[in-house]
Amino acid sequence: MNGHKSTIMFQNIVTYFEKQSFGVCTYIAERFNMSISKIRLFFIYSSFLAVGFPIVFYIMAALILDVRHYVKRIRQRIWDM
Template sequence: MNKIKDFVEWKAFGVCAALGNKLGIATSRIRIFFIYATFLAMGSPLIVYMILAFWMNIKHYITNARRNPLRYL
């Protein structure tokens, strides 16, 4: 069951999981924070979440391109 949970957490942008690993906080607490903050701030934390998801994906592609520059040609 944990393998399925980990797979879903990382494939669904992985923002909360990455923040939890970096900060040493449980992923569920970060998700709950985003949910409550979204309701209280009327959706603006979703913008932050999407920016973080975009940044994580761009960072992933940049690091892969540096390792093998001919990979995407």
């Protein structure tokens, strides 16, 4: 029974990162006016060369972008009142 809970939790984590994963590359590419595919390849190749450090950066950027979207939604709700 305990294995079932950990499987569900792992699936929830994977689903979250699948939804957020391309938002980081898209944001960076739009910000610097670059190709999204080049940014994605950069993260993939640099992850192999830098022993996973870009993955940590990527996860932190995904969380920060998620918080920014949350704050924007709250601001819109306040002004709608």
